[in-house]
Amino acid sequence: MQVGVLALQGAFAAHSDCLASIGVQSVEVRTPEQLSSVSALLMPGGESSTMSQLLESSGLFDLIATRIADGMPVFGTCAGMILLASEILDGRSDQRSFSAIDISVRRNAFGRQVDSFEASINSSVGDFQGVFIRAPRIERVGDGVEVLGSFNNEPVLVRQGNVLAASFHPELSNDARLHEYFVSITANRKKV
C-alpha cells in the first residue's frame, strides 16, 4: 500500500512528516505517473483555487476523479476538503471540485487569518486539538455522510465511504491519529 500526498501547493510537507511519524512513507504526487503509483491520496490544505488550476494544467483532475470513483481512499483537509465537496459556496465561479462527498462547504467561512484559531474538538476517532486556518465551514451534510467530529455542534470531520474530510489541520498539531485512521481505511479496503 502506497499513500500519496497531493503536492501541487499547500501543506503537503507537513502531511508527509505526519505520515512518516507513524512509519508510513508517502509519495508526493504532482504528475499522472506519480498518481498511478499510489493506492490512497491525501489532499492537503492550501489555496483551493490554486490547486484547482494546477489540477487542470497537470492533467491530474480527471485521473483523480476516476480513481475516486473506483474507490481510492482520499482524505482532504481544509482546501482538500473543499476540492472533495459536492458543493462549494463563496468559491470562484470557475472552481471545480471532485464531488466525492455529499457536503456543502463555504470557503473561508470562519473568517480571515485574524480569526484563525485552535480548539479542542470531539470526535469518534478521539479528541483532537483542531487547528483552523481561514477555515471552510461544512454547512450541509448529505444523508450518506457520517459526522465523525464536531466543534460547537458543527461538523468538522466527516466521512462517506472511502472519502474522509476535515475542515481543520490534523497535520499541524503533532498528532497522527487521524492519519492512522485514514491509513486503516486504506488497509481495510485492500483486504476486500
Place this chain on the structure above:
Amino acid sequence: MVSTNGSSSTGTQRVKRGLAEMLKGGVIMDVVNSEQAKIAEDAGACAVMALERVPADIRRDGGVARMSDPEMIIAIQASVHIPVMAKVRIGHFVEAQILQSLGVDFIDESEVLTPADETHHIDKFDFTIPFVCGATNLGEALRRISEGAALIRSKGEAGTGNMVEAVRHLRSILGDIRKITQADSAELFEWAKRLQAPLSLVQEIAETGKLQVPLFAAGGIATPADAALAMQLGAETVFVGSGIFKSENAAPRAKAIVEATTHFRDAAVLARVSTGLGVAMTGIGMDEINETQRFAQRGW
C-alpha cells in the same frame, strides 16, 4: 498575541505558522490594484502582496516609502479569495496595528519600505496576525524568529529583476543550517555568538536540521527558471514582486511561474512554461546600484 475564548485560542504560534505552511509550493505576487490582484488569482497565486508601488518603482522614485493607503488594501481584499498580505516599515508597529485592524492576513515587515526604527524591529508576539520578515543570513533569520516572525524570506535585492542576492541569502541561510547539524554541542555556543542569535534556537536547528518556520524566496525573481532555482536551492515558496507586472505579458508569465514553482524539478515542464513569454523585466546589475541604495542592508 494569544487570546483565548472558552476552548478556542487565536494568534497562537501554531495558527500563525500554520498559514505559512498553507502557502508552501505557491507563488505570492505583488499587486498594486484590484485588477492586478484578479490577474494574480486567475493565474493561480496562493496569496497577493498589496502595495502602492512595486519595488522597482520605489527604487526609481526614491523618497520615503510607507505602508499603503488602506483604501487600496480594502479594494484588493474585496476582489480576491486568496490571502492578502501588506507591508509595514521596519519597526513601525502602528502601521502594523492598522493593517491588523483591516484584517490583512499576513504582515511583511519589509526592508523595501523606508525603515522607521534603526535599532528595533516590531515585537511580533504582540499581534494576532502573523509576520514575515526578510533575512540575508541565518543570524538575521533567527533574530526575527525570536521576535515572533512566523515566516522568513530571503531579502534578495527587491526591484532589480536580478536574483543573485536572493541566491546568496538562501545559500547562506541553508548552508549554515547544514553546517550546524554537523557541529558538536560545544560548537553550538560559538555558532550562537557568531550569528548573534539565541542559543536555544541554534540548538533546535542542530536537532531538527531545519529553520523553525518556513523559508521562502524573495528579491529579484523574474522568470519561471528563477522560481525553480529558488525552490531547488531549498526555498519552499516564492514571492514575485516587480517581476510579473513589470514584464511584457503579465498574465501568462504569472501562470508560468506558478507552474514552475509546483514542478520545480521537472525540466520538461520548465521548458514548456518558459516558452514564448515575451520580454521579462529589464533588470539591474548589482554593480549599477551603489551600497546606500541597497534595500537588503536595512534591518538589524
